[in-house]
Amino acid sequence: MEELRRVVVADPIDAAALSRLCTGPCEVMDVSSDPSRLLGALPTAWALVVRSRTKVDRKLIAAAPALSLVARAGVGVDSVDMAAAAERGIRVVNAPAAATASVAELSMTFYLLLVRGLLPKVASTRAGRWERGTSGHELAGRTVGFVGYGRIAREIARRLGPFGATTIAFDPFVRSAVDTTELVSLEVLLARSDIVSVHAALTPENHHLLDARAFARMKPGAFVVNVARGALVDEAALLDAIGSGRVGGAALDVFEEEPPMNRALLEHPQVIATPHLGASTAEAQARAGSDVVDEVLRALRGDPLTAEVAPPGGSQ
Numbered sequence: 001m002e003e004l005r006r007v008v009v010a011d012p013i014d015a016a017a018l019s020r021l022c023t024g025p026c027e028v029m030d031v032s033s034d035p036s037r038l039l040g041a042l043p044t045a046w047a048l049v050v051r052s053r054t055k056v057d058r059k060l061i062a063a064a065p066a067l068s069l070v071a072r073a074g075v076g077v078d079s080v081d082m083a084a085a086a087e088r089g090i091r092v093v094n095a096p097a098a099a100t101a102s103v104a105e106l107s108m109t110f111y112l113l114l115v116r117g118l119l120p121k122v123a124s125t126r127a128g129r130w131e132r133g134t135s136g137h138e139l140a141g142r143t144v145g146f147v148g149y150g151r152i153a154r155e156i157a158r159r160l161g162p163f164g165a166t167t168i169a170f171d172p173f174v175r176s177a178v179d180t181t182e183l184v185s186l187e188v189l190l191a192r193s194d195i196v197s198v199h200a201a202l203t204p205e206n207h208h209l210l211d212a213r214a215f216a217r218m219k220p221g222a223f224v225v226n227v228a229r230g231a232l233v234d235e236a237a238l239l240d241a242i243g244s245g246r247v248g249g250a251a252l253d254v255f256e257e258e259p260p261m262n263r264a265l266l267e268h269p270q271v272i273a274t275p276h277l278g279a280s281t282a283e284a285q286a287r288a289g290s291d292v293v294d295e296v297l298r299a300l301r302g303d304p305l306t307a308e309v310a311p312p313g314g315s316q
């Protein structure tokens with residue numbers, strides 16, 4: 001009898017999805033509750049299911065000689081060394097649409113909190129004060145500028161329509177309009193946006209895309225929201241820009257180093273910081289788990305994959 005291929009689950013995924021994987025034509029080895037077992041599981045792994053804890057780097061790939069598939073239960077593949085995977089012919093799949101609604105909702109929560117000036121009001125009321133008076137603005141009439149105009153930003157733009165906000169976007173990979181959002185250069189976006197909202201994938205080219213120069217070009221008092229990847233924003237420069245009043249405040253779900261160490265940024269009264277939970281709703285996690293399990297099962301059956309991430313320099 002042919003030996004079953006081994007699927008190693010390195011990070012916790014949705015329980016129902018994991019159970020379904022266990023009914024597939026494979027042997028599932030779930031080491032997600034004990035990462036110290038991963039190294040021992042790698043030599044026989046045919047597929048590896050990860051979320052964000054496990055970094056699929058060159059060293060890990062070298063320790064997995066039979067590895068054929070990496071399934072990332074999330075969107076970003078910056079935690080996977082795509083070049084090393086491509087060199088070995090290892091296919092990488094993700095769950096590109098699983099968290100769209102959740103990240104869109106978190107972004108809009110941030111916009112409303114920032115624009116309305118609610119943070120200081122929540123803090124002062126909690127401290128026992130009763131500070132009424134004009135507070136913030138309406139989202140209606142504001143301009144939201146998306147840095148990166150993929151699936152998530154487009155969904156936010158669609159949802160912002162009924163709020164009466166204007167949307168503009170900068171994305172070097174989107175050359176013609178896909179909806180009513182106006183495509184502009186980064187300079188124009190920075191100059192026109194009341195909220196600069198970051199939604200780009202992290203690449204070696206866009207590290208610290210929002211730096212001191214970019215903040216200096218922003219509308220005075222405009223806000224920065226980052227729900228994509230921390231390294232897209234120079235956090236030290238952002239803190240300076242908030243301190244000088246150039247930037248009105250920021251909402252950050254992601255950080256260059258996670259967990260973040262910069263207490264001055266995290267504790268700043270004009271900063272909302274959350275622990276990278278954009279995709280962490282029950283719904284998004286159920287979809288992410290289910291989508292990658294579908295892909296692993298397709299791969300095991302030899303069926304075409306639907307969410308293969310193109311290797312660097314290649315096309316899908």
Ligand code: MLT
Nearest residue numbers: 051052073074075076279
């Ligand atoms: C993603 O890329 O899917 C999100 O940032 C969440 C995660 O990394 O798990």
